[in-house]
Amino acid sequence: MTPGIVLAVLAAALLHAGWNALIRGAGDKRLYTLLLHACSAAVGAVGLLFTGLPAPESWPYLALSAVIHSAYIMLLIKAYEGGQLATSYTLMRGLPPLIVGVLSGPLLGEALGREGAAGIALISCGVIGIGFASGLSLARIVTHPSTHAAVLNAVAIAAYTLVDGQGARLAGNPLAYVFCLSLLEPIGVLLVGLRSDPGALQRYFVSHWRLGFVGATAAMLAYATVLWAMTQAPIAMVAALRESSVIFAVLIGALWFKEGHLRRGMVAGTVVMAGVFLLRQ
Template sequence: MPLSIFLLVLLAAALHASWNAIVKRGPDKQLGTVLVTGSAAMLSAALLPFLPLPDAPSWPWLAASVALQATYYALVARCYQQVDMSVAYPLMRGSAPILVALVGLLLGEQLALTAWSGIVLISIGILAMALGTRRAQWGMPLLTAGMIATYTLVDAHGARLSGNELSYTLWLFLLSGLPLTVHALIHRRGALRTYAAAHWRLGVIGGIGTTTSYAIALWAMTLVPIAMVSALRETSILFALLISAFLLGERVPRGRWTAGGVIVTGVILLRIAS
């Protein structure tokens, strides 16, 4: 993988972990998600007048992704209501790259052995971070992982057909951010107003982070195999590990730090893979 793409996707991973931490840190996970997605939608609305429409062949993929993304955001909020970030995040993000790679293989996307090795090591390392947790906690994160894999494949193909990856990304965040925001305005207007007054800065930071992170990932997926970008982006778990330990105050067992070393090995393999 070219160094420039490699470094940008790592930046996307750090940004992705940051917005998840913002949701987890807030006292109301659902409203925290609404603030992030609503901010991303407003940012998109401000920028879209300066960009062309995505090409028409990408529109069905965009429509499908809007439904998938809205469901994903709701699942993320539910996950963080039930499970610690240091447990939910590995299960969600560790399962997705393997699913993406296997489906991509069925769709004809070829990977070198080095790339496969890197993807497998990253997934093993991420999943290992959830070892020792109760299996009763696995259901919702694994369901979310399936959603992640599905929307990743849909968006990668949509971006490749769009003619403008940034325009595609912004339309996606505008349209997918509306359902959660409208739902909250209808059912929790007073609570949303109070929560936004206290936490709007974190919502804006999270909205910028998630939009930038995904725009980078989709751009990269138009240049290199989808599975490689998906796996490298999931190294966000390394950043999430640091955030959960040092900012959120969660206890991180020694084994998870060892698993982080496995992930780093996988990252190195992806860097040298052709």
């Protein structure tokens, strides 16, 4: 990958950690997540007026991705309920690159080469290592509901990464693909989330709409950048590089949420950066 693509994906990683931290810090994670999706749909609708629809060849991928993303969001809420940002985030972000790396060859015909495979392995090991440095344990993985949701979400993330990477390539415009996805994805999430109290989101929106649009904009910019990168470089390599966001998550978790373990986490972070160095060769 070229240095420009690497820097763009690293910037997306920072944005990704930021909007995940907003969910982690929200007083009501369910309502903030619903608000985030409502705001994303609004931004996406306006954005499509400027970009137009993506190419029809990408529409089946959009439909499948919307279903997978709905499951991802529900699992994301569960992963952060009673779970630390660093431990839940590292599980969700450390496992998908390995899954994508294994499947991208037979499914997409993308050969990684030695350095690419080694870079992906280092990033995944470093990300999961940060989780263990931040308090994750095998016992917690086995027994805690938040880590169960995080592991399941890792599978969902790997699935939508493969689907969206290919869909963005067929779309002709990755930004149009993201805008369209932002309209489709909230349908299932909002229908399920609003069944219990239809007026809850309206009341929450009135007092938190600014924070909702901040999170929605960050999430969409981050994902649009990643999908653009996937049209320029192998999907597995971009997916792994994106997970350098865990370094930013550890910093936010330690400095903002006072979750501790910063020094040990940054040691594991050097492993992640070694993997990043290999991917940019």
